[in-house]
Amino acid sequence: MSTTTLPNPGLGTFRLKGDTLTQVIHDALALGYRHIDTAQMYENEQDVGAALAESEVPRESLFLTTKVWHDRLEPGALKESVRESLERLGTDYVDLLLIHWPSPEDAVPMADYLNALREVREAGQARHIGVSNFTIAQVDKALEILGPESLLTNQVEVHPFLQNRDLVAHCQSRGLTVTGYMPLAVGKVMEDKTLARIAEAHDATPAQVALAWTRARGVVTIPSSTKHEHLASNLAALDLTLSEEELAAIAALDRGERIADPDFAPDWD
Known part of the structure; x- marks a missing residue:
């Protein structure tokens, strides 16, 4: 699947x-963002x-993502949780529905919740599904459960300090777009x-360089900011092109620094 399906x-x-x-x-919609990620x-x-x-942007021009939490993965609970999400979001469908985390210790079999996820899509409540x-391995x-291109x-x-190279390459080889969260490593890229x-060589910021590096890898990014100028800057970052030497220098920053690592996380690659 092409990254054009998922606005970046x-x-x-x-x-x-x-x-x-x-x-x-x-602010984001006024600047041109059309992809909103929640959970x-x-x-x-x-x-x-x-x-x-409240926005004047029509619903069909938006790409809205939400995610099912791991305590609602039993099929009946999953479907009910989606109905609740749609009611809160004030929409008949989301563009993308994700399983937020795999079921801890496989308490709910993957086939059970993924087939429920597919049924939600088939019911028209989600245009796309993902994980x-x-x-x-997951x-x-x-x-294997849902079939290729599902x-x-x-x-x-x-982010530059957790580049997840093997996982990113594997997902892309299997036709999945990779969406990268925490692309600025909760501000650590600025240091x-x-x-x-x-950044200085491009008259840019370190945050823009990190986002440009993410785009160069074919990864969609979902940065968060409360400041108008940062929202605009993040959007402009995707027009920044880095040289092979610069990309190599950033590749050398990988130190496996994982920020999101709750006790229910899977055994990471």
């Missing part, structure tokens, strides 16, 4: 709520829905001397 960049909304989130969504666990679907309802935080098992994306942590040096 998206707007991440983790930890954003209320008036702050409303303003961010209005049941973020507890902001209602705020996202309200902000989108998040799945390992190479991606392969998911495709999943649009695997959304995983990707890196290599990224600062490359």
Whole structure:
């Protein structure tokens, strides 16, 4: 599947709520963002829905993603959770519905929740389905269950300090777009001397360099920001082209620094 199906960049909304989130969504849409990423666990679907309802951007021009939390993976609970998400979001469908995390210790068999996910798509409540935080082995098992080209994306942590090369390459080889979350490593990219040096050469910021590097790898990114100038800067970053030497310098920054690693996470690649 092509990355053109998944608008790049998206707007991440983790930890954003209320008036702050409303303003961010209005700013982002005015700047040209059309991909909004939320999740049941973020507890902001209602705020996202309200902000989108106030917007003049038509629903069919938006790409809306939400995710099912791991405590709602039993098929009946999953379907009910999706109905609740759609009600909060004020829409009949999402463009992309993800399994947020694989079932911890396979408490719910993968075939059970993935087949329920497919049924949600077949019912018209999701245009595309995908997964998040799945390992190479889990991606392969998911495709075995659902068939090739069944999943649009695997959304995983990707930034210069956790490049996830094997997983990214494997997903792309199996036809999945990789969506990279935490692309700025919760601000740590701003402190890196290599990224600062490359940024200076382009009259850019280290954050823009990190986002340009992500795009160069064919990874869709969903940065989050509350500031108008940062939202604009993140959008402009995707027009920045890095040289092979600069890409190699960034490749050398990989140190396996994983930020999202809860106790229920899978055994990472």
